[in-house]
Amino acid sequence: MGKVAVVCAAAVCAGAALVVRHRMNSSGKWGKAMLILKEFEEKCSTPISKLKQVADALLVEMHAGLASEGGSKLKMLISYVDNLPTGDERGVFYALDLGGTNFRVLRVQLGGKEGRVVKQEFTEVSIPPHLMVSTSNELFDFIAAELAKFVATEGEDFRVSPGKQRELGFTFSFPVKQTSINSGTLMTWTKGFAIADAVGQDVVAELTKALEREGVDIVWLLWSMIQLAH
Numbered sequence: 001m002g003k004v005a006v007v008c009a010a011a012v013c014a015g016a017a018l019v020v021r022h023r024m025n026s027s028g029k030w031g032k033a034m035l036i037l038k039e040f041e042e043k044c045s046t047p048i049s050k051l052k053q054v055a056d057a058l059l060v061e062m063h064a065g066l067a068s069e070g071g072s073k074l075k076m077l078i079s080y081v082d083n084l085p086t087g088d089e090r091g092v093f094y095a096l097d098l099g100g101t102n103f104r105v106l107r108v109q110l111g112g113k114e115g116r117v118v119k120q121e122f123t124e125v126s127i128p129p130h131l132m133v134s135t136s137n138e139l140f141d142f143i144a145a146e147l148a149k150f151v152a153t154e155g156e157d158f159r160v161s162p163g164k165q166r167e168l169g170f171t172f173s174f175p176v177k178q179t180s181i182n183s184g185t186l187m188t189w190t191k192g193f194a195i196a197d198a199v200g201q202d203v204v205a206e207l208t209k210a211l212e213r214e215g216v217d218i219v220w221l222l223w224s225m226i227q228l229a230h
Contacts, residue, residue, distance in 0.1 A: 080181040087113045092158045099173030136198035140210035166218045
């Protein structure tokens with residue numbers, strides 16, 4: 001009974017729509033409405049030539065912003081990344097993302113173009129509030145210790161290639177003056193952090209020293225705060 005009612009209702013709606021359209025066609029209103037929509041569409045569309053001009057102007061501003069500080073209204077940051085992944089990468093790679101009151105650690109097994117991402121695991125750790133206002137050593141020692149715990153859970157599915165060691169990518173989402181692909185000086189803290197002795201320090205060097213103190217078997221760090229652009 002319910003299905004019959006639904007079918008009947010649909011038929012009534014369809015019939016009503018046809019009647020309305022027929023009346024509009026008869027009065028010429030339908031044609032006028034379509035002309036108005038067509039005119040609106042044409043006025044709102046941007047010519048391809050204009051889009052190319054905008055793209056060219058944007059590119060000029062990007063180059064000017066990279067050439068000198070304050071050289072453009074478009075703020076630019078040098079990434080120091082001079083080549084992109086090829087897809088042939090193989091092995092176990094780690095990533096550390098510190099951007100707030102939590103930080104995440106990722107482990108991924110890459111299998112080249114054929115295997116792509118073979119397997120991945122991650123963990124998220126909350127930073128105790130007292131460490132957000134303590135010292136640089138205490139904060140980074142805590143991060144290194146948690147990273148060491150995560151590395152220790154590496155199963156047989158994650159195989160480090162012969163002759164290679166684990167590599168770590170480090171994302172640090174705070175105001176930093178990046179000076180190379182693996183170094184950057186902290187300018188100021190945000191998001192509730194207030195660790196005075198870390199300001200003006202190279203955060204990659206601080207993490208590296210903490211990893212050495214913890215004995216973590218990761219020897220190479222790639223650092224970037226704008227890695228998502230790549």
